[in-house]
Amino acid sequence: MTTPEPQSPSPQPSAPVSKDRVYRSPAGIAGGVLVLALALWLGIDALVAGEGNTRWKALAALVFLVPLVAAYTVRPAVFANEDRLRVRNPFRVIVLPWAEVESFRSAYSNEVFAEDGAKYQLWSIPVSLRGRKKAARQEDRRAAGDTGRRRGGLFGGPGQLGSAAAVTDGPVRAQGDKTMDELRELWEARKDAAGSKGDVTVRWAYEIVVPVLAGAVALAVLLGVG
Template sequence: MTTPEHQSPTPEPVSRDRVYRSPMGIVGGVLLLAIVLWLGTDALVRGEGRTQWLALAGLILLVPLVSAFTLRPAVHANEERLRIRNPLRVIVLPWGQVAALRSGYSNEVVAKSGAKYQLWAIPVSLRARKKAARRSARAAAERSAAARGERGGRGLGGLGFGAPRMDVDADGPVRAETDKVMDDLRELLEHRAGAESAQGEVIVRWAYEVAGPAIAGALLLVILLAVG
Protein backbone atom coordinates (compact mmCIF):
# COMPACT_ATOMS: atom_id res chain seq x y z
CA MET A 1 0.00 0.00 0.00
CA THR A 2 1.39 3.39 -0.99
CA THR A 3 1.81 5.84 1.84
CA PRO A 4 1.08 9.55 1.40
CA GLU A 5 4.80 10.29 1.58
CA HIS A 6 5.42 8.32 -1.63
CA GLN A 7 2.56 9.80 -3.67
CA SER A 8 3.51 12.05 -6.57
CA PRO A 9 2.69 15.68 -5.84
CA THR A 10 0.09 17.38 -7.99
CA PRO A 11 1.93 19.37 -10.67
CA GLU A 12 1.63 23.10 -10.29
CA PRO A 13 0.81 25.28 -13.29
CA VAL A 14 3.86 26.77 -14.95
CA SER A 15 2.60 30.31 -14.42
CA ARG A 16 -0.60 31.98 -13.34
CA ASP A 17 -2.53 34.22 -15.66
CA ARG A 18 -2.46 37.95 -15.29
CA VAL A 19 -6.01 39.05 -16.06
CA TYR A 20 -6.73 42.52 -17.45
CA ARG A 21 -10.26 43.90 -17.72
CA SER A 22 -11.88 47.31 -18.07
CA PRO A 23 -13.44 48.42 -14.76
CA MET A 24 -15.47 51.14 -16.50
CA GLY A 25 -16.69 48.61 -19.06
CA ILE A 26 -17.89 46.30 -16.30
CA VAL A 27 -19.67 49.12 -14.45
CA GLY A 28 -21.30 50.35 -17.65
CA GLY A 29 -22.33 46.81 -18.57
CA VAL A 30 -23.97 46.17 -15.22
CA LEU A 31 -25.93 49.43 -15.46
CA LEU A 32 -27.02 48.74 -19.05
CA LEU A 33 -28.08 45.19 -18.21
CA ALA A 34 -30.06 46.45 -15.23
CA ILE A 35 -31.93 48.94 -17.45
CA VAL A 36 -32.57 46.40 -20.22
CA LEU A 37 -33.80 43.75 -17.79
CA TRP A 38 -35.97 46.23 -15.92
CA LEU A 39 -37.67 47.55 -19.05
CA GLY A 40 -37.93 44.10 -20.65
CA THR A 41 -39.35 42.44 -17.56
CA ASP A 42 -41.83 45.28 -17.07
CA ALA A 43 -43.04 44.88 -20.66
CA LEU A 44 -43.34 41.11 -20.24
CA VAL A 45 -45.36 41.41 -17.03
CA ARG A 46 -47.57 44.38 -17.86
CA GLY A 47 -47.71 44.19 -21.64
CA GLU A 48 -50.26 42.29 -23.66
CA GLY A 49 -50.13 40.19 -26.79
CA ARG A 50 -47.58 41.41 -29.33
CA THR A 51 -45.86 43.71 -26.82
CA GLN A 52 -44.80 40.72 -24.72
CA TRP A 53 -43.33 38.96 -27.75
CA LEU A 54 -41.42 42.11 -28.78
CA ALA A 55 -40.06 42.46 -25.26
CA LEU A 56 -38.97 38.82 -25.25
CA ALA A 57 -37.22 39.18 -28.62
CA GLY A 58 -35.52 42.36 -27.44
CA LEU A 59 -34.23 40.66 -24.29
CA ILE A 60 -32.92 37.66 -26.24
CA LEU A 61 -31.11 40.04 -28.61
CA LEU A 62 -29.80 42.69 -26.20
CA VAL A 63 -28.73 40.74 -23.12
CA PRO A 64 -26.06 38.64 -24.92
CA LEU A 65 -24.81 41.64 -26.91
CA VAL A 66 -24.55 43.99 -23.93
CA SER A 67 -22.79 41.29 -21.92
CA ALA A 68 -20.43 40.51 -24.81
CA PHE A 69 -19.30 44.10 -25.35
CA THR A 70 -19.02 45.11 -21.68
CA LEU A 71 -18.62 42.20 -19.25
CA ARG A 72 -17.02 39.57 -21.47
CA PRO A 73 -13.80 41.23 -22.76
CA ALA A 74 -10.65 40.16 -20.90
CA VAL A 75 -6.98 39.61 -21.62
CA HIS A 76 -5.19 36.69 -19.96
CA ALA A 77 -1.41 36.66 -20.11
CA ASN A 78 1.13 34.23 -18.71
CA GLU A 79 4.64 33.14 -19.64
CA GLU A 80 3.44 30.86 -22.45
CA ARG A 81 0.72 32.74 -24.27
CA LEU A 82 -1.64 35.68 -24.63
CA ARG A 83 -5.35 34.83 -24.53
CA ILE A 84 -7.70 37.54 -25.77
CA ARG A 85 -11.42 37.27 -25.05
CA ASN A 86 -13.15 39.79 -27.29
CA PRO A 87 -16.92 40.24 -27.68
CA LEU A 88 -17.33 37.68 -30.49
CA ARG A 89 -14.01 35.81 -30.59
CA VAL A 90 -11.38 34.18 -28.39
CA ILE A 91 -7.82 34.39 -29.70
CA VAL A 92 -4.91 32.45 -28.21
CA LEU A 93 -1.45 33.57 -29.33
CA PRO A 94 1.72 31.91 -28.05
CA TRP A 95 4.32 34.60 -27.44
CA GLY A 96 6.41 33.12 -30.24
CA GLN A 97 3.64 34.08 -32.68
CA VAL A 98 3.35 37.71 -31.51
CA ALA A 99 5.13 40.25 -33.70
CA ALA A 100 4.21 43.42 -31.83
CA LEU A 101 1.87 45.10 -29.36
CA ARG A 102 0.69 48.47 -30.68
CA SER A 103 -0.98 51.42 -28.99
CA GLY A 104 -2.67 54.14 -31.01
CA TYR A 105 -6.32 55.04 -30.88
CA SER A 106 -6.80 51.43 -29.80
CA ASN A 107 -4.57 48.73 -28.33
CA GLU A 108 -3.91 45.75 -30.55
CA VAL A 109 -1.65 42.74 -30.98
CA VAL A 110 -0.08 41.92 -34.33
CA ALA A 111 0.67 38.28 -35.12
CA LYS A 112 3.66 37.26 -37.23
CA SER A 113 1.19 36.25 -39.94
CA GLY A 114 0.17 39.90 -40.20
CA ALA A 115 -3.23 39.43 -38.56
CA LYS A 116 -4.28 42.13 -36.09
CA TYR A 117 -6.46 41.59 -33.05
CA GLN A 118 -7.88 44.43 -31.00
CA LEU A 119 -7.66 44.25 -27.20
CA TRP A 120 -11.21 45.18 -26.20
CA ALA A 121 -10.45 44.70 -22.50
CA ILE A 122 -7.68 47.34 -22.61
CA PRO A 123 -9.32 50.40 -24.18
CA VAL A 124 -7.32 53.54 -24.91
CA SER A 125 -8.37 56.65 -23.00
CA LEU A 126 -7.08 59.81 -24.70
CA ARG A 127 -8.28 61.78 -21.69
CA ALA A 128 -6.20 59.62 -19.35
CA ARG A 129 -3.18 60.03 -21.64
CA LYS A 130 -3.52 63.84 -21.60
CA LYS A 131 -3.89 63.80 -17.82
CA ALA A 132 -0.79 61.60 -17.47
CA ALA A 133 1.14 63.92 -19.81
CA ARG A 134 0.21 66.94 -17.67
CA ARG A 135 1.28 65.13 -14.51
CA SER A 136 4.55 64.09 -16.16
CA ALA A 137 5.25 67.68 -17.24
CA ARG A 138 4.45 68.94 -13.76
CA ALA A 139 6.76 66.35 -12.17
CA ALA A 140 9.55 67.34 -14.58
CA ALA A 141 9.08 71.01 -13.68
CA GLU A 142 9.26 70.17 -9.97
CA ARG A 143 12.45 68.20 -10.48
CA SER A 144 13.95 71.10 -12.42
CA ALA A 145 12.94 73.59 -9.72
CA ALA A 146 14.37 71.36 -7.01
CA ALA A 147 17.65 71.05 -8.92
CA ARG A 148 17.88 74.84 -9.35
CA GLY A 149 17.23 75.30 -5.65
CA GLU A 150 20.06 72.92 -4.73
CA ARG A 151 22.49 74.64 -7.11
CA GLY A 152 21.51 78.06 -5.80
CA GLY A 153 22.97 77.37 -2.35
CA ARG A 154 21.47 76.43 0.94
CA GLY A 155 20.63 80.03 1.96
CA LEU A 156 20.65 81.86 5.27
CA GLY A 157 24.16 80.94 6.29
CA GLY A 158 23.97 77.42 4.90
CA LEU A 159 21.29 76.40 7.37
CA GLY A 160 19.16 74.85 4.64
CA PHE A 161 16.42 77.50 4.45
CA GLY A 162 16.79 78.15 0.73
CA ALA A 163 14.36 76.96 -1.92
CA PRO A 164 11.66 74.66 -0.51
CA ARG A 165 11.95 70.96 -1.26
CA MET A 166 9.28 69.44 -3.49
CA ASP A 167 7.87 65.94 -3.72
CA VAL A 168 8.80 64.72 -7.17
CA ASP A 169 8.22 61.47 -8.97
CA ALA A 170 11.54 59.70 -9.36
CA ASP A 171 10.08 56.77 -11.28
CA GLY A 172 10.17 58.43 -14.67
CA PRO A 173 7.30 59.70 -16.85
CA VAL A 174 3.75 59.30 -15.58
CA ARG A 175 1.80 56.81 -17.71
CA ALA A 176 -1.91 56.20 -18.28
CA GLU A 177 -3.14 52.97 -16.70
CA THR A 178 -3.82 51.15 -19.96
CA ASP A 179 -0.42 52.21 -21.30
CA LYS A 180 1.17 50.66 -18.20
CA VAL A 181 -0.69 47.43 -18.97
CA MET A 182 0.67 47.46 -22.53
CA ASP A 183 4.17 48.04 -21.12
CA ASP A 184 3.74 44.93 -18.94
CA LEU A 185 2.64 42.87 -21.96
CA ARG A 186 5.55 44.14 -24.05
CA GLU A 187 7.94 43.14 -21.29
CA LEU A 188 6.46 39.63 -21.27
CA LEU A 189 6.78 39.48 -25.06
CA GLU A 190 10.40 40.60 -24.93
CA HIS A 191 11.38 37.98 -22.35
CA ARG A 192 9.25 35.05 -23.52
CA ALA A 193 9.04 35.25 -27.35
CA GLY A 194 11.98 32.89 -27.81
CA ALA A 195 11.11 30.42 -25.05
CA GLU A 196 10.44 26.84 -26.14
CA SER A 197 7.24 26.64 -24.08
CA ALA A 198 5.92 29.82 -25.74
CA GLN A 199 5.73 28.39 -29.27
CA GLY A 200 2.72 27.01 -31.10
CA GLU A 201 -0.10 27.97 -33.43
CA VAL A 202 -2.56 30.83 -33.21
CA ILE A 203 -6.05 29.62 -32.27
CA VAL A 204 -9.16 31.66 -33.08
CA ARG A 205 -12.59 30.56 -31.87
CA TRP A 206 -15.89 32.32 -32.52
CA ALA A 207 -18.13 32.93 -29.50
CA TYR A 208 -21.18 30.97 -30.64
CA GLU A 209 -22.60 31.21 -27.13
CA VAL A 210 -23.00 34.94 -27.78
CA ALA A 211 -23.81 34.94 -31.49
CA GLY A 212 -26.42 32.15 -31.29
CA PRO A 213 -28.89 33.81 -28.88
CA ALA A 214 -28.33 37.25 -30.43
CA ILE A 215 -29.13 35.96 -33.93
CA ALA A 216 -32.19 34.11 -32.62
CA GLY A 217 -33.44 37.27 -30.93
CA ALA A 218 -32.82 39.36 -34.05
CA LEU A 219 -34.68 36.88 -36.26
CA LEU A 220 -37.64 36.78 -33.89
CA LEU A 221 -37.71 40.57 -33.80
CA VAL A 222 -37.63 40.82 -37.60
CA ILE A 223 -40.45 38.28 -37.93
CA LEU A 224 -42.62 40.12 -35.38
CA LEU A 225 -42.04 43.47 -37.09
CA ALA A 226 -42.75 41.98 -40.52
CA VAL A 227 -45.96 40.31 -39.39
CA GLY A 228 -47.09 43.54 -37.80
Protein backbone atom coordinates in the same frame (compact mmCIF):
# COMPACT_ATOMS: atom_id res chain seq x y z
CA MET B 1 12.60 -16.39 1.43
CA THR B 2 10.42 -13.52 0.23
CA THR B 3 11.29 -11.49 -2.80
CA PRO B 4 10.89 -7.76 -2.20
CA GLU B 5 8.27 -6.22 -4.43
CA PRO B 6 9.58 -3.65 -6.88
CA GLN B 7 8.94 -0.15 -5.72
CA SER B 8 6.88 1.99 -8.02
CA PRO B 9 8.61 5.20 -8.96
CA SER B 10 7.45 8.13 -6.91
CA PRO B 11 5.35 10.58 -8.93
CA GLN B 12 7.28 13.54 -10.21
CA PRO B 13 5.90 16.89 -9.13
CA SER B 14 4.23 18.64 -12.03
CA ALA B 15 5.63 21.92 -13.19
CA PRO B 16 3.82 24.83 -11.58
CA VAL B 17 1.34 26.54 -13.85
CA SER B 18 1.80 30.28 -13.88
CA LYS B 19 -1.27 32.26 -12.99
CA ASP B 20 -2.88 34.49 -15.55
CA ARG B 21 -2.64 38.21 -15.28
CA VAL B 22 -6.13 39.46 -16.08
CA TYR B 23 -6.73 42.82 -17.72
CA ARG B 24 -10.27 44.19 -17.91
CA SER B 25 -11.93 47.59 -18.22
CA PRO B 26 -13.60 48.59 -14.91
CA ALA B 27 -15.39 51.47 -16.64
CA GLY B 28 -16.71 49.16 -19.35
CA ILE B 29 -17.93 46.63 -16.80
CA ALA B 30 -19.64 49.30 -14.69
CA GLY B 31 -21.36 50.79 -17.73
CA GLY B 32 -22.42 47.36 -18.95
CA VAL B 33 -23.92 46.39 -15.61
CA LEU B 34 -25.98 49.60 -15.56
CA VAL B 35 -27.24 49.07 -19.13
CA LEU B 36 -28.06 45.42 -18.43
CA ALA B 37 -29.96 46.35 -15.26
CA LEU B 38 -31.98 48.95 -17.18
CA ALA B 39 -32.70 46.53 -20.06
CA LEU B 40 -33.80 43.78 -17.68
CA TRP B 41 -36.01 46.15 -15.71
CA LEU B 42 -37.79 47.45 -18.82
CA GLY B 43 -37.97 44.01 -20.42
CA ILE B 44 -39.38 42.25 -17.38
CA ASP B 45 -41.89 45.05 -16.89
CA ALA B 46 -43.05 44.60 -20.51
CA LEU B 47 -43.28 40.84 -20.04
CA VAL B 48 -45.45 41.24 -16.94
CA ALA B 49 -47.64 44.18 -17.97
CA GLY B 50 -47.62 43.90 -21.76
CA GLU B 51 -50.42 42.55 -23.89
CA GLY B 52 -50.54 40.62 -27.16
CA ASN B 53 -47.33 40.70 -29.19
CA THR B 54 -45.74 43.15 -26.75
CA ARG B 55 -44.62 40.32 -24.51
CA TRP B 56 -43.06 38.40 -27.38
CA LYS B 57 -41.32 41.54 -28.64
CA ALA B 58 -39.96 42.20 -25.16
CA LEU B 59 -38.70 38.62 -24.90
CA ALA B 60 -37.03 38.79 -28.33
CA ALA B 61 -35.47 42.15 -27.46
CA LEU B 62 -34.03 40.71 -24.24
CA VAL B 63 -32.62 37.66 -26.05
CA PHE B 64 -30.99 40.03 -28.55
CA LEU B 65 -29.80 42.85 -26.28
CA VAL B 66 -28.63 41.11 -23.09
CA PRO B 67 -25.88 38.96 -24.70
CA LEU B 68 -24.96 41.78 -27.09
CA VAL B 69 -24.44 44.32 -24.30
CA ALA B 70 -22.61 41.74 -22.17
CA ALA B 71 -20.36 40.87 -25.12
CA TYR B 72 -19.11 44.44 -25.52
CA THR B 73 -18.89 45.44 -21.84
CA VAL B 74 -18.63 42.60 -19.31
CA ARG B 75 -17.12 39.83 -21.43
CA PRO B 76 -13.89 41.38 -22.89
CA ALA B 77 -10.71 40.43 -21.03
CA VAL B 78 -7.06 39.75 -21.74
CA PHE B 79 -5.30 36.88 -19.94
CA ALA B 80 -1.50 36.68 -19.99
CA ASN B 81 0.85 34.15 -18.42
CA GLU B 82 4.37 32.95 -19.12
CA ASP B 83 3.36 30.86 -22.12
CA ARG B 84 0.68 32.69 -24.02
CA LEU B 85 -1.71 35.59 -24.46
CA ARG B 86 -5.44 34.85 -24.49
CA VAL B 87 -7.70 37.60 -25.83
CA ARG B 88 -11.42 37.32 -25.08
CA ASN B 89 -13.14 39.78 -27.40
CA PRO B 90 -16.91 40.26 -27.84
CA PHE B 91 -17.39 37.45 -30.37
CA ARG B 92 -14.07 35.58 -30.47
CA VAL B 93 -11.39 34.09 -28.23
CA ILE B 94 -7.85 34.28 -29.62
CA VAL B 95 -4.94 32.37 -28.08
CA LEU B 96 -1.47 33.51 -29.13
CA PRO B 97 1.65 31.76 -27.81
CA TRP B 98 4.28 34.40 -27.13
CA ALA B 99 6.49 33.01 -29.92
CA GLU B 100 3.70 33.81 -32.42
CA VAL B 101 3.34 37.46 -31.38
CA GLU B 102 4.98 39.88 -33.78
CA SER B 103 4.31 43.18 -32.00
CA PHE B 104 1.94 45.31 -29.96
CA ARG B 105 0.69 48.64 -31.28
CA SER B 106 -1.24 51.49 -29.69
CA ALA B 107 -2.91 54.23 -31.68
CA TYR B 108 -6.65 54.82 -31.41
CA SER B 109 -6.99 51.23 -30.20
CA ASN B 110 -4.63 48.69 -28.63
CA GLU B 111 -3.77 45.80 -30.92
CA VAL B 112 -1.60 42.71 -31.06
CA PHE B 113 -0.12 41.46 -34.34
CA ALA B 114 0.66 37.81 -34.97
CA GLU B 115 3.66 36.57 -36.96
CA ASP B 116 1.36 35.68 -39.88
CA GLY B 117 0.26 39.33 -40.13
CA ALA B 118 -3.15 38.90 -38.49
CA LYS B 119 -4.27 41.79 -36.28
CA TYR B 120 -6.41 41.41 -33.16
CA GLN B 121 -7.86 44.27 -31.18
CA LEU B 122 -7.62 44.19 -27.38
CA TRP B 123 -11.16 45.23 -26.48
CA SER B 124 -10.62 45.11 -22.72
CA ILE B 125 -7.69 47.56 -22.88
CA PRO B 126 -9.23 50.69 -24.38
CA VAL B 127 -7.22 53.72 -25.42
CA SER B 128 -8.14 56.82 -23.46
CA LEU B 129 -7.04 60.01 -25.22
CA ARG B 130 -8.26 61.91 -22.17
CA GLY B 131 -6.11 59.71 -19.94
CA ARG B 132 -3.09 60.32 -22.14
CA LYS B 133 -3.60 64.09 -22.01
CA LYS B 134 -3.99 63.95 -18.24
CA ALA B 135 -0.81 61.86 -17.91
CA ALA B 136 1.04 64.31 -20.17
CA ARG B 137 -0.06 67.25 -17.99
CA GLN B 138 1.04 65.41 -14.85
CA GLU B 139 4.39 64.62 -16.45
CA ASP B 140 4.86 68.28 -17.41
CA ARG B 141 4.05 69.39 -13.86
CA ARG B 142 6.40 66.80 -12.40
CA ALA B 143 9.19 67.81 -14.78
CA ALA B 144 8.69 71.43 -13.79
CA GLY B 145 8.74 70.43 -10.12
CA ASP B 146 11.93 68.43 -10.57
CA THR B 147 13.56 71.40 -12.29
CA GLY B 148 12.55 73.65 -9.39
CA ARG B 149 13.94 71.21 -6.84
CA ARG B 150 17.23 70.94 -8.71
CA ARG B 151 17.55 74.73 -8.76
CA GLY B 152 16.76 74.80 -5.06
CA GLY B 153 19.48 72.22 -4.52
CA LEU B 154 21.95 74.34 -6.39
CA PHE B 155 21.43 77.25 -3.99
CA GLY B 156 20.14 75.51 -0.90
CA GLY B 157 22.40 72.51 -0.44
CA PRO B 158 22.82 68.95 -1.72
CA GLY B 159 19.77 67.62 0.13
CA GLN B 160 17.39 69.10 -2.46
CA LEU B 161 19.03 67.18 -5.28
CA GLY B 162 18.59 63.88 -3.48
CA SER B 163 14.91 64.66 -2.91
CA ALA B 164 14.36 65.38 -6.58
CA ALA B 165 16.00 62.11 -7.58
CA ALA B 166 13.77 60.17 -5.21
CA VAL B 167 10.61 61.66 -6.71
CA THR B 168 11.60 60.84 -10.29
CA ASP B 169 10.54 57.27 -10.90
CA GLY B 170 9.76 57.04 -14.63
CA PRO B 171 7.42 58.99 -16.87
CA VAL B 172 3.74 59.30 -16.02
CA ARG B 173 1.67 57.03 -18.26
CA ALA B 174 -2.05 56.48 -18.87
CA GLN B 175 -3.40 53.24 -17.43
CA GLY B 176 -3.96 51.61 -20.83
CA ASP B 177 -0.41 52.46 -21.90
CA LYS B 178 0.95 51.00 -18.64
CA THR B 179 -0.91 47.76 -19.35
CA MET B 180 0.51 47.59 -22.88
CA ASP B 181 4.00 48.17 -21.46
CA GLU B 182 3.50 45.19 -19.11
CA LEU B 183 2.39 42.97 -21.99
CA ARG B 184 5.38 44.03 -24.11
CA GLU B 185 7.77 43.29 -21.24
CA LEU B 186 6.26 39.84 -20.69
CA TRP B 187 6.40 39.12 -24.43
CA GLU B 188 10.03 40.23 -24.68
CA ALA B 189 10.95 38.02 -21.71
CA ARG B 190 9.08 34.89 -22.87
CA LYS B 191 8.94 34.92 -26.69
CA ASP B 192 11.97 32.63 -27.04
CA ALA B 193 11.03 30.22 -24.23
CA ALA B 194 10.35 26.57 -25.09
CA GLY B 195 6.90 26.66 -23.49
CA SER B 196 5.85 29.70 -25.50
CA LYS B 197 5.67 27.96 -28.86
CA GLY B 198 2.53 26.71 -30.60
CA ASP B 199 -0.18 27.70 -33.02
CA VAL B 200 -2.52 30.66 -32.92
CA THR B 201 -6.11 29.53 -32.35
CA VAL B 202 -9.28 31.53 -32.93
CA ARG B 203 -12.65 30.35 -31.61
CA TRP B 204 -16.01 31.99 -32.21
CA ALA B 205 -18.07 32.62 -29.06
CA TYR B 206 -21.20 30.76 -30.16
CA GLU B 207 -22.70 31.23 -26.71
CA ILE B 208 -22.92 34.92 -27.65
CA VAL B 209 -23.41 34.75 -31.42
CA VAL B 210 -26.32 32.26 -31.43
CA PRO B 211 -28.67 34.09 -29.02
CA VAL B 212 -27.88 37.47 -30.58
CA LEU B 213 -28.78 36.18 -34.06
CA ALA B 214 -31.84 34.32 -32.80
CA GLY B 215 -33.09 37.39 -30.92
CA ALA B 216 -32.45 39.67 -33.90
CA VAL B 217 -34.36 37.39 -36.30
CA ALA B 218 -37.26 36.95 -33.89
CA LEU B 219 -37.47 40.68 -33.21
CA ALA B 220 -37.38 41.51 -36.94
CA VAL B 221 -40.19 39.04 -37.66
CA LEU B 222 -42.35 40.33 -34.81
CA LEU B 223 -41.85 43.93 -35.86
CA GLY B 224 -42.59 43.00 -39.45
CA VAL B 225 -45.92 41.36 -38.65
CA GLY B 226 -46.86 44.13 -36.24
